[in-house]
Amino acid sequence: MKEGPDISRIAALIGDPARANILTALMSGKALTATELASEAGVTVQTASTHLAKLEAAEMIVCRKSGRHKYFTLGGDDVGHALEALMGLAAGAGHLRMRTGPKDDALREARVCYNHLAGAKGIALYQGLLGQGVVVENGDDVVLTDQGATWLREFGVDVDGLMRSKTPLCRTCLDWSARQTHLAGSVGRALLVRMQDLGWAKRVEGTRVVQFTARGEAAFTEVFGR
């Protein structure tokens, strides 16, 4: 009768609002302490503690203790992917957050999606890469072209290093804000890092917002088109 992996266990884990908030906060990719996560989730530290214990037992998050702090991060890329997929569903079903925060516009413009660029800027980036033949689409899969590898090298990305790693180079990721795809995978991550190194953009502390500088904005448009 019952077959397959027990999907409901982990879904129930994500299903609690407090835990969902914790996980969403960790989608920023940054390591956060228990108290930070508690305030993020809107619960006391005690409750957060039990939640974190459960999430850790399920290997959805991992913790690294340093002194009297415990820093938490997402368990792995699979966890991020699953959360992204759920966000896509939630956005599609119109289940957006009730009170849309003041940062919502900024989030729609440019934000961090686990480790790569998302939002309007993320989509523009992807479209730009497609237009220049750096990557090509195949269904909803993306492939890095040979000329694309060269292009990336010139842009300052260590493509060969990425290729040695086992993590996939390119993946598509569906935006929950605009219903379009943008670029994830190690290339997507590397591009975000590179743009920060170039001083084009900075992350706004404590949020997932990515703030472009005036110069960065111009350079971005120059390279990727609007």
Place this chain on the structure above:
Amino acid sequence: MKEGPDISRIAALIGDPARANILTALMSGKALTATELASEAGVTVQTASTHLAKLEAAEMIVCRKSGRHKYFTLGGDDVGHALEALMGLAAGAGHLRMRTGPKDDALREARVCYNHLAGAKGIALYQGLLGQGVVVENGDDVVLTDQGATWLREFGVDVDGLMRSKTPLCRTCLDWSARQTHLAGSVGRALLVRMQDLGWAKRVEGTRVVQFTARGEAAFTEVFGR
């Protein structure tokens, strides 16, 4: 404070065991009636009815009524993808079902995963296609080669028809039984259909099990190896 779509709502929806069973049952891709789903989920029809109403309200499933029956199917591909992602997580965390049913071995051997072939046979199929250069891997993306299109045509698959459609040709899908990838996407689906047309395999009514005939087994090994 709170940013992004409300992930917890739908996660909680999937988090209930009964609803999870319903969704898992619908992963077979077949349209099922309310009573069938009730027995599948192990609850009475009344409870199933309320669950179905909730799932439908969230657009996770759609229903088509015919006479006094109501046939339910998954809401869309996004739903399927999200469920797959969760299954991957659940399998990874070792949260497999407690009591493994009698059909479990058959499921591990060959089963329907939403609409394509999964299990040991699914993996063998994918490996065979890779070995013959019909598809090539790029990270965790898969691409159909030109020679692969020709091969498929000879195998009896209407590749050109598939290409005209907007749905992606090839996608990878992670098995929960063996932790390996197999082929999804419209090509994956078409191959399963073709094998059934050839009389190689039949679906066992009411389950996700795919039963290969002796002749089909031999032909499969012939064509794909292993």
Place this chain on the structure above:
DNA sequence: TTCATACTTCGACCGTAGCCGAAGCATATT
């Protein structure tokens, strides 16, 4: 019309799990 089947709604029961206050450890700082 009458009966049977498929599904839905209502009402009441019950259990699980989230929540916080308070106390308990553990690690740093003085």
Place this chain on the structure above:
DNA sequence: AATATGCTTCGGCTACGGTCGAAGTATGAA
């Protein structure tokens, strides 16, 4: 040692939601 900070455990309260029996609606068959 004494104090402060970060995190965990315990106990009890509460509420939300899943569950089923029973009654109610819709559709098809006799």
